[in-house]
Structures are given as C-alpha cells and as structure tokens.
Amino acid sequence: MYSCLVLAPFLGVIILNLPFRAIMRKAAFWLCLLILSAQICLALFPAALSRLCGINALGSFLQFDFTADSLTRLLLLCIGIVLFAVLFVQRYIAKEEARFFNFVSMLLLTLAGMNGAVMVRDIFSLYVFLEITAVGSFILIAFNDDADSFEGSFKYMVLSMVATVLMLASIALLLVVSGDTSFSALRSAIQSSPNKVLIDIALAIFLCACFIKAGLMPFHGWLPDVYSSAPASVSVLLAGIVTKTVGVYTLMRIVGSVFGFGGPIKNILLVVGALSVVLAAFAALGQNNFKRMLAYSSISQVGYIILGLGCGTALGAAGAMFHLFNHAMFKSLLFVNSAAVEHETGTRDMGKLSGLAQRMPLTGVTSILASLSAAGVPPLAGFWSKLLIIIALWMAGLHSYAVIAVLASILTLAYLLTMQRSVFFGELKGDLARVKESGFCMALPAVILAAITVGVGIAFPFVINIFISSVSGV
Amino acid sequence: MQIDIAILLALVSAALWSVMTRSLLRSAIGLAFTSVILTIIMFRMGSPLAAVFELSVCAGLISVLFVSTISLTHPLTAREVLQHMRERLARFWLLPVILIAVGIILCLVTIKPVIPLPPPEPIKDVRVMLWDIRKTDLLGQVIVLLTGVFGVVILFKERVKK
Numbered sequence: 001m002y003s004c005l006v007l008a009p010f011l012g013v014i015i016l017n018l019p020f021r022a023i024m025r026k027a028a029f030w031l032c033l034l035i036l037s038a039q040i041c042l043a044l045f046p047a048a049l050s051r052l053c054g055i056n057a058l059g060s061f062l063q064f065d066f067t068a069d070s071l072t073r074l075l076l077l078c079i080g081i082v083l084f085a086v087l088f089v090q091r092y093i094a095k096e097e098a099r100f101f102n103f104v105s106m107l108l109l110t111l112a113g114m115n116g117a118v119m120v121r122d123i124f125s126l127y128v129f130l131e132i133t134a135v136g137s138f139i140l141i142a143f144n145d146d147a148d149s150f151e152g153s154f155k156y157m158v159l160s161m162v163a164t165v166l167m168l169a170s171i172a173l174l175l176v177v178s179g180d181t182s183f184s185a186l187r188s189a190i191q192s193s194p195n196k197v198l199i200d201i202a203l204a205i206f207l208c209a210c211f212i213k214a215g216l217m218p219f220h221g222w223l224p225d226v227y228s229s230a231p232a233s234v235s236v237l238l239a240g241i242v243t244k245t246v247g248v249y250t251l252m253r254i255v256g257s258v259f260g261f262g263g264p265i266k267n268i269l270l271v272v273g274a275l276s277v278v279l280a281a282f283a284a285l286g287q288n289n290f291k292r293m294l295a296y297s298s299i300s301q302v303g304y305i306i307l308g309l310g311c312g313t314a315l316g317a318a319g320a321m322f323h324l325f326n327h328a329m330f331k332s333l334l335f336v337n338s339a340a341v342e343h344e345t346g347t348r349d350m351g352k353l354s355g356l357a358q359r360m361p362l363t364g365v366t367s368i369l370a371s372l373s374a375a376g377v378p379p380l381a382g383f384w385s386k387l388l389i390i391i392a393l394w395m396a397g398l399h400s401y402a403v404i405a406v407l408a409s410i411l412t413l414a415y416l417l418t419m420q421r422s423v424f425f426g427e428l429k430g431d432l433a434r435v436k437e438s439g440f441c442m443a444l445p446a447v448i449l450a451a452i453t454v455g456v457g458i459a460f461p462f463v464i465n466i467f468i469s470s471v472s473g474v
Numbered sequence: 475m476q477i478d479i480a481i482l483l484a485l486v487s488a489a490l491w492s493v494m495t496r497s498l499l500r501s502a503i504g505l506a507f508t509s510v511i512l513t514i515i516m517f518r519m520g521s522p523l524a525a526v527f528e529l530s531v532c533a534g535l536i537s538v539l540f541v542s543t544i545s546l547t548h549p550l551t552a553r554e555v556l557q558h559m560r561e562r563l564a565r566f567w568l569l570p571v572i573l574i575a576v577g578i579i580l581c582l583v584t585i586k587p588v589i590p591l592p593p594p595e596p597i598k599d600v601r602v603m604l605w606d607i608r609k610t611d612l613l614g615q616v617i618v619l620l621t622g623v624f625g626v627v628i629l630f631k632e633r634v635k636k
Contacts (some may be wrong), residue, residue, distance in 0.1 A: 010613075010616075010617050013620065064609060082532065105624060105628075106624065106625065106628070109617060109620065116613075116614060122610065124527060125610045125614060128611050128614035129614050131618055132617050135539065135623075135625065136621050138625070139621070139625030143628075161539070168531065177476075179523075180525075249629065346528075
C-alpha cells in the first residue's frame with residue numbers, strides 16, 4: 001500500500017509530461033493537490049483508506065520494500081502538509097504557467113524521494129532516496145535562475161556531497177562488518193561483531209553526515225545562505241521538511257534502529273544539540289534579513305529536537321518527535337509569512353519594514369502565533385513539545401542541559417518578538433502604505449498551519465498519544 | 475582470463491579517456507563508463523552486492539550530479555581548456571608514477587586482512603540482484619535519473635529563454 005506514495009508522484013510526473021501539455025499544465029496543480037491530499041489521508045487513517053480503496057491489492061502487486069510505522073506516518077503527514085503549503089505559495093508567486101508546471105514536476109519528484117527515504121528499512125536504499133531529495137532540492141533552489149539562487153544551490157550541492165561521501169563511507173564500513181545493508185541485519189551484526197572500533201568509526205562518520213544534512217552547529221555554514229537565496233516557496237520546503245527528513249529523521253532512524261542509544265551517542269547528541277540551541281539563537285538575534293533570522297531560528301529549534309533525542313529516554317524521544325512535527329508546522333508558517341511579506345513589499349530587510357500588521361493583518365496574526373509557538377508560549381503546540389523535552393532532560397539527570405533549554409527559549413522569544421516589532425508593529429512607513437494583504441493562495445496555507453499550531457496545542461491531551469506511540473519506531 | 479584482461483584494458487582506457495578529455499561532460503560520461511566496467515569486474519569476481527552498489531552510486535547517482543553541475547556552469551573557451559590541460563599535466567605528472575610504484579609494492583607484499591570479514595556472498599545472476607533483491611534501489615535510481623534529466627532540461631530551457 002505504501003509503495004503508492006512513491007509511485008504516485010513518480011507516475012504523476014510522467015503523466016504530466018505526456019503529450020497534450022496544454023491540458024496537463026492546467027491539471028498539474030490539481031494532480032499534485034490530489035496526491036498530497038491522499039498522502040495526508042493515508043498518514044492519518046491508514047487502515048480505513050486501505051479498506052476503502054482496495055489499495056492493498058495494488059500494494060501486493062507492486063512489492064517494493066516500503067513499510068510504515070508510527071514515526072514514518074508522522075513524517076508522511078508532515079511532508080504532506082508542508083508540500084501542500086509549498087504548492088499554494090508557488091501558485092501565488094509564479095509568474096508564468098510554464099514555470100509553475102516545471103516547479104510542480106520537480107516538487108513531485110522531491111516528494112517521491114522524501115516519501116521513499118522515510119519508508120525504506122535498508123541503509124543503501126535510504127541513501128538512494130536521500131539523493132533523489134538532494135537532486136530535487138538543488139534544482140528547486142536554482143529555480144529562479146539568478147546569481148543568488150545559483151550560489152545557494154552550489155553551496156547546498158557541495159555540502160550535501162560531503163555528507164553523501166561520509167554516508168557512503170559509513171555504509172561501506174557497515175557492509176564490511178555485516179555483509180548486508182538492511183537495518184535488522186546491521187543491528188544484529190553490530191551487536192555480535194568484534195569490530196567495535198570499525199563500528200564506532202562508521203557511527204561517527206554517519207552522525208557527521210546527518211549533522212551536515214540537518215544543518216546543525218558546527219556544520220551549519222550552508223544553511224542560512226541557502227534558505228535566504230532560495231525562492232520563497234523553496235525556503236518553505238527546505239526549512240519545513242527537507243532538512244528534517246534528510247537530516248533529523250535519518251539520524252533518528254539510524255541511531256534508533258541500527259546503532260542504538262549507547263553512552264557516547266547520547267553525549268554527542270546532547271553537546272551538538274545544546275550548541276545549536278544556544279549559538280544559533282544568539283546568531284538569530286544579530287540578523288537584519290527576515291529569512292536569515294528564520295534560518296538561524298531553524299537551527300536552534302532543530303537543536304531542541306536533538307537535545308530530546310540525546311536524553312536517550314522514551315519521554316525525550318516523544319518530545320523530540322512532537323517538536324519535529326511542531327517545528328515543521330510553525331517554521332513553515334513563518335516562511336510562508338516571509339514569502340508574503342517579500343512578495344508584497346519586495347524586501348527582506350527588516351530595517352526597511354515597519355507596521356505591516358495594519359496592511360497585512362492576517363499575515364501579522366499568523367506570524368505572531370507561529371513566533372509564540374516557536375518560543376514555547378502556552379497553550380500553543382510548541383510549548384508542550386519544549387516542556388516534554390525539558391522534563392525529559394531533567395528526569396534523566398541532565399539538569400544543566402534542561403536549564404540551557406529553558407534559557408534558550410527566552411532568547412527565542414527575544415529574537416522573534418524583535419522581528420515582530422520591526423516588521424509588523426510600530427508606525428507604517430510611507431513607502432509601505434500601498435501594500436495590501438496577500439491573496440487566497442498565500443492566506444490559505446498560513447491559516448491552515450496556524451490552525452494546526454493552535455489546535456494541536458489546545459488538544460494536547462488527545463494528540464500526545466500519537467507522538468508517544470511514534471517512539472516505538474525508534 | 476583473457477576476457478578479464480580485456481575488461482581491465484577497457485577499464486583503464488575509459489578511465490584515461492575521462493581524465494584526458496577536454497570536455498567536462500565527456501569526462502563525466504567517461505567516469506560513468508569506467509564505473510560500468512568496474513561493475514562487470516566485480517560481478518565476475520563474485521561480489522554482486524558491491525557491483526550493484528558501484529553501478530548505483532557511480533554510474534547512476536554521481537553521473538546525474540556531475541551532469542547537473544556541469545549544466546549550471548559556463549563552458550571554457552578553447553584557449554582556457556588548453557591552458558588548463560598544460561597546467562594539469564605539469565601539476566600531476568608524478569601521480570601515475572606513484573600509482574605504478576604502489577601497485578608494484580602491493581604485488582610484492584602479501585597483505586592479510588586484520589578485520590574478520592563476513593563469509594563471501596553466493597554468486598547470483600545480475601538480473602536476480604537487480605530485479606529481485608535490490609528492486610527498491612532500482613526504482614530509486616530511475617527516479618533520480620528522471621529528476622536529474624528533468625532538472626537539467628528545466629534549467630537549460632530557462633537559460634535559452636533569457
């Protein structure tokens with residue numbers, strides 16, 4: 001059944017590029033929307049959908065090694081929602097139908113890559129699907145065809161290649177140890193192998209690769225440049241889900257399913273997580289570019305996820321997964337807001353913006369909700385996930401890390417409120433008087449993402465079981 | 475044995491071509507050829523899994539990345555190419571000498587693996603390896619090729635328009 005989530009976008013691109021392209025160009029948006037809606041439904045109601053549509057029969061015919069546990073379904077849901085937002089943002093900002101059509105085709109291929117990466121249980125297959133996502137991302141970053149986007153794409157390509165080489169080296173070492181590449185075979189081989197040094201080297205190399213792909217400190221050099229130079233919709237895609245899938249999810253899955261949360265891994269995760277949380281928050285404070293500030297904020301928030309994982313407890317892992325979901329939602333929302341502001345005002349420089357909430361009330365309100373959720377203000381979703389991570393750190397006896405997490409949360413509030421004040425509050429500048437609220441296609445994803453951020457926070461007692469059950473995946 | 479020698483000669487020729495050719499694109503294609511020939515050698519030496527991985531990574535993914543990257547760059551002028559080749563020969567002439575010397579030393583010294591390796595894989599047909607055992611990778615390969623080709627086409631189209 002889950003094979004359809006890779007095959008549908010792949011076949012969708014082929015169908016879109018068949019003859020009758022004039023008709024297909026008009027159908028591209030709706031086909032992509034249909035595929036994404038089906039993915040969201042499948043992630044939320046897997047059993048019901050398979051009974052309804054008889055997808056199981058199709059799945060048994062197309063037997064690929066794709067499986068989905070609770071963690072995978074959580075990621076599939078995030079991918080579906082974020083790409084839904086990306087699709088609408090691009091529809092709003094695209095100037096030509098042909099360019100939008102090409103964008104949708106690349107988006108579908110990237111979707112196939114991400115879906116495959118979260119559903120495989122073989123380290124080499126994981127690498128192949130991560131490469132699909134990476135190649136799709138290079139092209140999408142360079143989509144504007146200007147010097148800035150080429151530079152961003154090139155930086156991402158080079159750093160991604162370094163991570164790829166490290167990942168391949170690690171896979172080669174693991175292949176020497178086990179002779180197989182499936183997660184289960186690797187795990188049993190690692191437990192029984194006498195080559196502990198080789199396994200530790202493979203683990204260290206793989207962790208570095210994941211840290212580069214996730215943009216964690218001190219491997220973050222590429223991330224602010226890429227996020228700020230990419231087209232607005234691609235920034236939503238990268239910040240919302242790509243780095244989470246290729247970096248954070250891969251790390252969660254490989255550490256959880258293959259290496260296990262041993263002593264040194266926990267310490268490495270805790271140190272890297274704490275460094276990212278604090279240093280990126282300070283770096284965000286000093287930014288004047290809207291998107292660069294959000295990029296640093298993204299590094300800091302991913303640091304929280306890594307801190308949660310570093311606890312090595314079920315509660316910490318649940319907190320990490322909950323924060324991964326929340327971060328995908330509120331960071332996508334903030335980048336949608338930045339796309340709206342950039343599109344309407346033509347600038348990302350916060351020094352040139354002021355009082356926009358008067359002209360763009362919806363963008364202003366949703367931006368405040370996302371900022372408060374990111375800072376961990378109750379009762380929004382971000383508060384609960386940060387609380388879980390901090391409690392998990394405290395209960396695991398990691399009191400200093402818990403204090404760091406609390407203090408960094410205040411820093412988050414400081415830089416996000418500074419951003420809100422300089423962009424949305426204060427007196428409206430004269431040259432911004434003609435600015436108007438963005439259209440339906442930009443407003444819809446903003447409203448949906450804001451509703452999820454508020455709704456999940458209020459309904460926390462009902463949704464928390466989803467994230468606790470996800471822990472069984474790792 | 476004669477077939478193996480012929481394949482090895484083809485491997486060296488393809489590798490030399492990819493290093494010596496003036497065009498970056500031809501160089502990338504030469505590298506893909508080298509990988510394909512290396513895959514055949516690995517299959518013949520009884521290591522089908524490594525062969526499939528070599529085929530996937532080097533002939534598939536790396537070639538896609540090289541071609542995509544090259545499509546983003548401006549081609550060099552004939553003069554620049556000539557200058558680049560002269561500089562390269564001056565800079566790297568020692569490399570083949572070192573390589574041959576290391577090869578001779580390795581032939582003379584017997585090396586025993588210090589790492590206990592897993593037992594050798596049973597030899598499988600290439601079709602079984604690709605279609606039965608690694609078909610998820612194969613699907614991934616097809617998608618990554620499509621992504622690379624489609625991306626290059628899109629970027630070229632935009633450039634031509636501009």
